[in-house]
Structure formats: structure tokens, C-alpha cells
Amino acid sequence: MSKSAELAALIQARAGAAPVRLGLILGSGLGHLAAAVQGVAIDYADLPGFPHAAVSGHDPKLVVGDLEGVRVAVFGGRAHYYETGNPAAMRLPLEVLKALGAEAVIATNAAGSMRADIRPGDLMLLSDHINFSGLNPLIGEPTEARFVPMTDAHDPALRARLRAAADAEGVALPEGVYAWYSGPSFETPAEIRAIRLLGGDAVGMSTVPEVILARFLGLRVAAISSVTNMAAGLGTERISHEHTKAMAPLGAVKLEKVLRRMLRGLGNDPI
Ligand code: HPA
Numbered sequence: 001m002s003k004s005a006e007l008a009a010l011i012q013a014r015a016g017a018a019p020v021r022l023g024l025i026l027g028s029g030l031g032h033l034a035a036a037v038q039g040v041a042i043d044y045a046d047l048p049g050f051p052h053a054a055v056s057g058h059d060p061k062l063v064v065g066d067l068e069g070v071r072v073a074v075f076g077g078r079a080h081y082y083e084t085g086n087p088a089a090m091r092l093p094l095e096v097l098k099a100l101g102a103e104a105v106i107a108t109n110a111a112g113s114m115r116a117d118i119r120p121g122d123l124m125l126l127s128d129h130i131n132f133s134g135l136n137p138l139i140g141e142p143t144e145a146r147f148v149p150m151t152d153a154h155d156p157a158l159r160a161r162l163r164a165a166a167d168a169e170g171v172a173l174p175e176g177v178y179a180w181y182s183g184p185s186f187e188t189p190a191e192i193r194a195i196r197l198l199g200g201d202a203v204g205m206s207t208v209p210e211v212i213l214a215r216f217l218g219l220r221v222a223a224i225s226s227v228t229n230m231a232a233g234l235g236t237e238r239i240s241h242e243h244t245k246a247m248a249p250l251g252a253v254k255l256e257k258v259l260r261r262m263l264r265g266l267g268n269d270p271i
Helices: 003-015 091-099 156-169 189-197 208-216 241-264
Strands: 022-025 038-043 061-067 070-075 104-113 123-130 175-180 202-204 220-230
Touching: 003 038, 003 061, 003 091, 061 241, 070 091, 091 208, 104 156, 104 208, 104 241, 123 156, 123 208, 123 241, 156 220, 156 241, 175 208, 175 220, 202 220, 208 220, 220 241
Parallel strands: 022 070, 022 104, 104 220, 123 175, 175 202
Antiparallel strands: 038 061, 061 070, 104 202, 123 220
């Protein structure tokens, strides 16, 4: 049995065998969404091979259960490239998600904005991304499946569902391009000017490897940023992880509204 199948069996033994439909990966300071799910929480430490996800502002638990009548798996912590130097650290969790039956995954993150119309406390739906790091979680993957097409990687139908849900909730959900910067240091103002020139709207230290891995595994994917600050050189606040954690919950409240509304409208349609 593969490692992901073994872990999926372990999770199903604790949380029930009904197939999961959607995965949610929670970014820094966005953890309270896990508490909204009625289900079973399993510490990553009980899931051999899961990342330690030790960054503060993350709660390294997998919660499997119901949100608005839809079976979801919520990853309370993610592994960032900057923790270990491994861009594929989220591969096993995503393989497990697939083995649990998921059709799709929504990644969330905290991000800095480079757009005057997207302010701290706002959400941004990723229309696309720029892999500013040059890293790739599929380096070393031996099969032909590694040549993953990334056109429409951010699933148009899932994005349309999320936009409609946001509209219905009166939550602004502008779309924009997210640039992945490796971190863990924040960007310099010159780097932000460069990323802006290259077409980025928001910048952050995660999500892109997960989008690549999800597409590799055949999971449909969307991602939402909770903007915690204007990017370096564009705002007056001092950028810090403390500030990120303090600001992210503003977006989390909106995120929960949008996700709940989207799931409520789902019925038996594909996500
Ligand atoms: N840059 C990178 N990552 C971030 C930022 C930022 O400005 N804000 C929150 N996460």
C-alpha cells in the first residue's frame, strides 16, 4: 500500500470513510476556520510523514468533517519551503487528500498587496500566479506526469463559484496575480517594484508549490489571499509576522462567509 493510501485509511478509521469532497489549506492567522468544521481533528504528529508545520499562527492539525453539509478536510498548517528547503513538503498531505476522495482544494494565505485598490483586511482571489522563486516541487519526479500544464491552473469554474458566493455575501473578491517569494525574509522595496513590473498584484511565501502539486495530482484548485499589509515600500506599517498574524483574522471572517456560501450552494454538483 502506498504511504498516502495508508494514511488515508488511518484517517478514515478515525473520522469515517465517507469521501471528502474538498480540501482547505489554511494560511497564517486563518486557523479559526478549522473550528467551524464539525468533525474529527487529528494532530499532524499522528500522521507519519506530515510536515511539522511549526510556524506560529498555524495549528498543525487535520480536521475532517462537515462544513455546510459538505465533507471537507481542513489542513490547519502547511509546510513552507522556507522552513526546510523542500518545495515538495506538501506533496504527501495533498496525496492523502486525493486518496480521501477530494475533487478540489482551496488554498489560503496571508499576503502583501501591490495594488492600491486591494487593502489590508481585503481578500484577493488568485487568477494566476508567478513563480518568482524559480523552485518547483516536481523537480526529481521521474514520470512524464511531471510536465503539468499550468494554463488555467486556478480553476475558472471554481473561481466563478467563489466570486458568486462573495457577491451574494457582499464581500469584495477582486482577482489578481500572486507572486511566490521564497521568504522567510520579507521582500525589499526594490523587489516589490520588480514583482509589480512583472505583473504581480500580491506577494507571499506559500501556495504556489501546492497549486503545482494539486494540478499534478489532478485536483482542481483555487486560492485566496487575505491581505495583511501593503507590500514593502508601498505602505506605512512595519511589516512583520506579528502584524501578519494580527491582521489575517480580518480576512478570515470574510473568507468563512464566502466559503460557507459557496458550499451551501453546491448540492451534488461537482465543485
Ligand atoms: N510579503 C510576503 N509574505 C507576506 C506578506 C508580504 O508582504 N504579508 C503577509 N505575508
